[in-house]
Amino acid sequence: MTKREVQDLVDKIGIIKASIGPQLDALKELEAKLKAQGAGAYEGALFRATVSDVETARLDMDAVRAKLSPQFIRANTTVSKSVKLSVKAKVLQPAAKAA
8 A cells, every 4th residue: 555545544544433432422321321221121113132230250360460470370371462453633733834
C-alpha cells in the first residue's frame, strides 16, 4: 500500500471508531436497564434476550506469586502472540498565521 492509502485506511478506522463510541454508551445504558429486570428471558419483536446471574472466579495473581517460586511460575506460564491495533484521534495544531 502507498503511504497515502495507509493514511486513508487509518483515518477511516478512526472515523468509524469515533462514530461507534456514542452508540456503545447508549447500548450499555439499555443493557443496564434490561439487566435491572432480573434474570430471565425477554422477547422483543426482532430479538430475544436472556439475562443470567453468573459467578466468575478470578485468580489473585499477586497472592499466587507470593506463594509460588518464580521458577514454578515461569515453567507454568504460556505466552501467546497476537497483533494489537490502537487508533486514537490526533490533536490538530492550528495553522500558522501568515506574517
